[in-house]
């Protein structure tokens with residue numbers, strides 16, 4: 547059974563709790579592929595970010611992106627039970643302020659044992675409330691099993707990670723993130739991209755058939771807590787069975803070592819990820835994943851752009 551030491555997370559004051567990690571926390575993350583922080587984000591910051599998300603959904607932008615169309619970008623009228631928008635912190639100041647909150651970069655740097663953390667991408671994910679009379683409430687709002695790095699083929703590092711931040715408490719019925727314990731050590735997950743397949747049971751059965759022991763860990767959180775998962779950790783999220791919407795921000799993070807690398811798909815075609823359209827080029831013409839405009843440094847604070 548995988549469970550982390552308990553923290554006292556009753557303190558919801560606007561003073562962030564201490565976010566120093568100890569060696570046991572880092573060892574836990576390295577073994578299991580996930581980590582849950584104490585309450586470290588101020589409520590006011592999260593509420594401001596939620597208001598920023600509302601403005602974003604209403605079509606307001608504080609900043610324009612240099613490219614469009616190559617990434618998930620839900621628009622009003624699509625009516626999907628899940629809204630998935632990427633690179634929102636580059637377009638909305640309140641979401642950017644959340645992404646720059648010091649605990650995110652500080653904890654990520656410690657977990658990844660790296661000297662600096664840069665943004666790679668973010669995803670604002672909204673899930674509609676469940677219809678009370680549905681046979682399987684919220685079924686279509688499950689996010690399917692995937693490893694984040696399977697979407698980042700041209701990133702050289704296997705040490706990247708994601709911070710997942712709900713804007714409210716997330717109990718078992720309000721669509722918690724769910725990870726498969728220790729799956730970041732399985733290997734051979736390059737093509738595990740089932741974000742849009744809500745049938746968690748069916749895909750999980752395939753993992754078992756391949757000989758893997760599958761232990762699901764639903765990550766329930768209090769507002770102000772953050773969960774972190776390794777870039778090769780299989781995860782998804784459970785359906786939103788609650789009568790309330792679920793809103794969360796996934797902040798995808800580069801460790802100091804990450805660089806662009808040329809990477810081919812199984813058909814031998816070069817893989818391209820949306821980040822490559824947003825950044826400057828290196829002298830050799832390759833995308834520069836250290837460009838501070840789309841990939842600001844989040845840690846250390848004194849290197850922040």
Ligand SMILES: O=C(O)CCC(=O)C(=O)O
Nearest residue numbers: 671689708710783794796
């Ligand atoms: O917010 C969700 O439901 C899914 C988020 C996710 O896939 C991630 O954090 O990488």
